[in-house]
Amino acid sequence: MKSDSFGAKKGSNMRLVAFGAGYVGLVTGTGLAELGHEVLTVDTDAAKIKKLEDGVIPIHEPGLADLVRRNRRSGRLTFATAVPPGFDEADAYFIAVGTPPDKDGAADVSAVFAVADHIAQVAKKAALVVVKSTVPVGTCDAVQARLAKSKVHLEVVSNPEFLKEGDALNDFFKPDRIVLGAKSDTARHMLRELYAPLQLSGERMVMTDPRSSELIKYAANTMLAMRVSFMNELSRLCHVTGANIHAVRMGVGADVRIGKKFLYSGPGYGGSCFPKDVQALAALGKTHGVPMRLAEATHLANEEQGAFLARLVEEALGGLKGKTVAFWGLAFKPETDDVRESPALKLGLALLAAGAKVIAHDPEAGPNFSLAVGGRVALVDKEYDALDGADALVLLTEWRSYRAPNFAEMKKRLRPGAHGLPATILDARNIWRAADVIRAGLRYQGIGVGATAERPSTTQMGE
Ligand SMILES: NC(=O)c1ccc[n+]([C@@H]2O[C@H](COP(=O)([O-])OP(=O)(O)OC[C@H]3O[C@@H](n4cnc5c(N)ncnc54)[C@H](O)[C@@H]3O)[C@@H](O)[C@H]2O)c1
Incomplete structure (x- = not known):
């Protein structure tokens, strides 16, 4: 009979393995090491592991580089492409x-299954296998079945992980919730011990079964994406009717049942999570004969927003x-270098296909963007250099450094429009005041900001 003692004693540090040195795995592994555990982070991408061993952090995530270095120096954080002897006696394996x-x-979910098979082969001691990757309902059960090949109890x-890129460490150390779907008290107890330091100020655990836990992640992301898509649809209606999406947002968000968050219209949601999770929920519904109409519509509305832009x-x-179009911002959101499904990527590809040229600036995401478009976009280090000779500027990511720009400098550098008309600034994040842009002799275009393009004053709206 397989022993089910997981070996974690109250308050003691554990030996842990995190699979995946991406945005989730690297943050989780490093965060756990920072809490005092001994952590090995495993990734099959040998180049990534080599970088990490050389002290180079392959992703941009504020604060992460320092934390990786500190925990490497302490010896608590190590990297490898497979589990070496020693770590085959880990207390828990995280799949990220x-x-x-x-x-x-x-x-x-093939990568999740590949990791499960690897764990089943190498584990020499009873342990937990913690699935942090976002997976369809029933995947944990399938992983459990694969682990049955192991000689030890796993x-x-x-x-599921809820971190936000750009603020991932804060989310790790101060999570607003920790969702756990476990079947045994032993597993629940061990994870409660592991996450105890993250809940000193109060209980954050949502304890449930694995299937509900898997669905919570898709439900949360789709709910957020749905709010964004709805505001984007409204912004398109504002565009043609002359209503102002700023006013609509504030008027709607003032209702406490609705709340103010995630009500910003823009170029459409992007990133490695919302687009894929919304579609995965729709696909899951189809598989089970329960159409997820709202998820399907959320995705379609997002595609339409990209086309609208x-x-x-x-x-x-x-x-x-x-024509030549300058982009400010390439990442799907500020404070990350992630361009997966970013609005800039979609727009860039559409403009290139239509025969336009793109010159772009981003504080961090340039190299990833260049890779994603096969080098077909010129990158500049200084944001104003993107404007030299460009016909228009599109602001796509609301990095802090773009918030208070020099519009007069923009005017000098952009090419005037046809018939001497002012060049256009397309503010796809609605962060600039139209009056400032127009005063500099440029044309302003926001997303659904109506005829006035001005924000209602906050006192007027009682915010
Ligand atoms: N990025 C986010 O903001 C975020 C937030 C919450 C949840 N998630 C979910 O977490 C999971 C990971 O996302 P991510 O953004 O960190 O992905 P990522 O692409 O940044 O990283 C995944 C890593 O896994 C590695 N990998 C693939 N197969 C492997 C294997 N067999 N063994 C070891 N390593 C392997 C890859 O080389 C890569 O480095 C996904 O399911 C995602 O939906 C992501």
């Missing part, structure tokens, strides 16, 4: 590998062929 969409939008727990650029320039 990618679950990208397959051709139908369903989550591809128990799967669902523990491309139309705005085309209208502003009177056609795209031979």
